[in-house]
Amino acid sequence: MLQTSSLPVNQYVMQKVNGQVSAQEKEQLILRYYDLVKYIALRLVSRLPNNVQVDDLFNAGIIGLIDAIDKFDVSQGIQFETYAKIRVRGAMLDEIRSMDWIPRSLRQKSNELERTCLALEQKLGSHPSDEVIAAELGISVKDYFRLLDEIKGISLMPEDIHDTLVENSGGSSLSSESEELFEKTYQQEIKVHLTDAIKTLAEKEQLVLSLYYYEELTMKEIGVVLGYTESRISQIHTKAILRLRTRLSRKLKKDDLPEFLKTGEVGI
Secondary structure, eight states, X not given: OOOOOOOOHHHHXXXXXXXXXXXXXXXHHHHHTHHHHHHHHHHHHTTSOTTSOHHHHHHHHHHHHHHHHHHOOGGGOOOHHHHHHHHHHHHHHHHHHHHTOSOHHHHHHHHHHHHHHHHHHHHHSSOOOHHHXXXXXTSOHHHHHHHHHHTTTOOSSOHHHHHHHHHTTTXXXXXXXXXXXXXXXXXXXXXXXXXXXXXXXXXXXXXXXXXXXXXXXXXXXXXXXHTOOHHHHHHHHHHHHHHHHHHHHHHOOGGGSOHHHHHOOOOX
């Protein structure tokens, strides 16, 4: 069993400032945050399909941790652990994106479910129940829950916008001032729409999102708190994300994106 190092983080910070961090001390710091990387990997994999392996995320997270150790800048005024979490999670998300882990068949099922929910919501004036959605899809409620398990991990953003941003995210990291201004404005618009959409969710769904994203509990831990199985919590989470995605798809349109995001031509 791996033992975490007793190397004080403050000692590491001071040594890094003075350019005196040894390879051994870096290794000690990796061991110190081993459990943190593992925890983040387990949180992410709990809402992804079974073909995504936790070991792949963990390995990517370790690379992210090493990157954090090498690039940490104390002058930025951020705690090392906070910075490390960002780099570790970012490395894992990059690994997930590189996998293309959602088969075309699941994308089609996800899109069909989104369109069905949107049509029913417009028809009924409120979000339909599980039974109504299942009936509209022509499947049993049990099969509907199985479908939710299959598509867990879907993007919150509407697919056309999500695909455009992912496809064109590999351009130059240098952007014009107008492009940076748009990005900030667009993010703020998403936050406003997202806040409004969250208010329309059922209390249980809001609670699951809060415990997962703000309290940083795992699906299993949330299940213990609320008295549900891990699988049921995952289904509630997926339904909540699907509802939010449906609401956002009515507010955010690909045509509203600027040309440099639609084409991938990033200004310098």
